[in-house]
Amino acid sequence: MNGAAASTVLLIASCACANAAYAAGTRADLDGVWLFYGAQIPDDPGLTPAGQAKLEQYDPLRDDSDTLCKPVTFTNIMHTPSPPIEIRQHADHVEINYEFMDVHRSVPLGAPLASAPYTVAEHPHMGRSTGRYEGEELVVETADVEAGYLDTLGFPGLPQSAQMRTEERFMPAGDRLEVVVTHHDAVYYTKPLVVTYEFVRVDTKIMEWGCTVEGASYKDRLDAAEAK
Amino acid sequence: MKPRQLWCHASIALVAALPAAAHHSVAVNFERGQPVEIRGTVKEVHMRNPHSQFLVAVPDSDGKLTNWLVEWSDRNSLVRRGVDLELIKPGDMVTLTLWPSQRLPNVGYFVQAVLADGSVYRDCGFVPYREAVANSSTFRCEEGTRGSAPRDPQ
Numbered sequence: 290m291n292g293a294a295a296s297t298v299l300l301i302a303s304c305a306c307a308n309a310a311y312a313a314g315t316r317a318d319l320d321g322v323w324l325f326y327g328a329q330i331p332d333d334p335g336l337t338p339a340g341q342a343k344l345e346q347y348d349p350l351r352d353d354s355d356t357l358c359k360p361v362t363f364t365n366i367m368h369t370p371s372p373p374i375e376i377r378q379h380a381d382h383v384e385i386n387y388e389f390m391d392v393h394r395s396v397p398l399g400a401p402l403a404s405a406p407y408t409v410a411e412h413p414h415m416g417r418s419t420g421r422y423e424g425e426e427l428v429v430e431t432a433d434v435e436a437g438y439l440d441t442l443g444f445p446g447l448p449q450s451a452q453m454r455t456e457e458r459f460m461p462a463g464d465r466l467e468v469v470v471t472h473h474d475a476v477y478y479t480k481p482l483v484v485t486y487e488f489v490r491v492d493t494k495i496m497e498w499g500c501t502v503e504g505a506s507y508k509d510r511l512d513a514a515e516a517k
Numbered sequence: 518m519k520p521r522q523l524w525c526h527a528s529i530a531l532v533a534a535l536p537a538a539a540h541h542s543v544a545v546n547f548e549r550g551q552p553v554e555i556r557g558t559v560k561e562v563h564m565r566n567p568h569s570q571f572l573v574a575v576p577d578s579d580g581k582l583t584n585w586l587v588e589w590s591d592r593n594s595l596v597r598r599g600v601d602l603e604l605i606k607p608g609d610m611v612t613l614t615l616w617p618s619q620r621l622p623n624v625g626y627f628v629q630a631v632l633a634d635g636s637v638y639r640d641c642g643f644v645p646y647r648e649a650v651a652n653s654s655t656f657r658c659e660e661g662t663r664g665s666a667p668r669d670p671q
Contacts, residue, residue: 320584324647324650325613325647326647326651349545349619350544350546350621353545355567370643370647371590371591371593371594371643372591372594377628388593389567411536441545445545466544489647489650489651491650493597495597496593498566498567498569498593499565499566500566501563501566501567502566503563504568505568507546507621507624508626511620516667
């Protein structure tokens with residue numbers, strides 16, 4: 290085979306591989322480990338009266354589920370600055386491993402949301418998710434979450450009802466990743482709550498978190514302080 | 518707007534917002550900017566997640582001891598930014614600068630330590646590490662006299 294023919298064969302082969310990957314629904318830019326770089330939170334979350342009341346009930350020393358080593362929502366996890374997240378794309382699902390609280394999520398591609406499995410098997414309260422690609426963006430929808438609190442930064446105590454539906458839009462751009470999360474919850478919000486996260490690609494591996502309740506909870510100290 | 522364009526647009530605002538980003542309990546629970554200083558003997562050291570902690574016995578002027586709980590970053594981020602996990606050991610006499618808890622007595626968040634050997638260790642925090650990652654530069658914490666290069670966490 291001469292050089293020109295070999296180059297043609299290589300070109301065709303590489304195009305075929307690229308097309309196969311595209312058809313399978315993978316985007317090379319998204320794979321990797323990502324470190325939180327910042328977030329944009331709306332000035333006004335648009336709480337309903339019920340949402341405002343719920344927010345005002347929140348006690349950061351008693352109601353932050355982090356202190357019970359319980360992961361709450363993906364919004365909350367992505368908002369935790371230091372532990373990175375890892376994304377691995379597969380033909381029929383996307384694997385997202387969050388170092389924080391050792392959360393390992395599997396998002397099926399193209400599955401109906403209502404019948405999708407719980408996205409984190411050992412934490413069904415985090416809901417069911419399904420994913421799809423729109424161009425170069427990965428879009429993940431989540432529903433069937435447990436009522437409680439959505440996040441504790443920006444506005445500590447932002448609530449969520451069991452009707453909360455979330456769309457996460459992963460938009461890679463080289464070594465940068467933007468994730469736009471839109472929360473729909475008419476019980477507590479008068480408008481969609483949109484939070485944008487920025488990540489940078491980092492050359493590291495996800496480590497074990499191994500959360501220790503004894504190191505997280507303030508309950509005993511708070512009880513003692515309030516008993517005086 | 519394409520993601521790359523939005524990234525560039527957002528980065529200016531994000532840089533300004535970075536100092537406010539911290540682990541949930543730090544941002545909400547501690548009085549940042551109003552430090553207190555304690556001096557005492559380290560009784561317990563727990564380098565763990567989600568918070569590392571020290572228990573320090575602090576004597577008052579009459580010699581009566583009060584236990585202070587000192588919180589620090591999660592173990593994983595300390596490892597990533599090259600902090601010596603044996604910097605402070607049980608039995609060490611240390612002077613600690615802390616952000617006090619807003620609601621809990623004798624609880625604070627680690628800012629700086631004068632160690633048993635007299636050297637000073639000031640925590641750089643996670644933001645400089647993250648900036649180094651974002652700028653593809655080498656991270657070094659040189660704010661104290663005790664610093665070390667980050668280790669590979671694996």
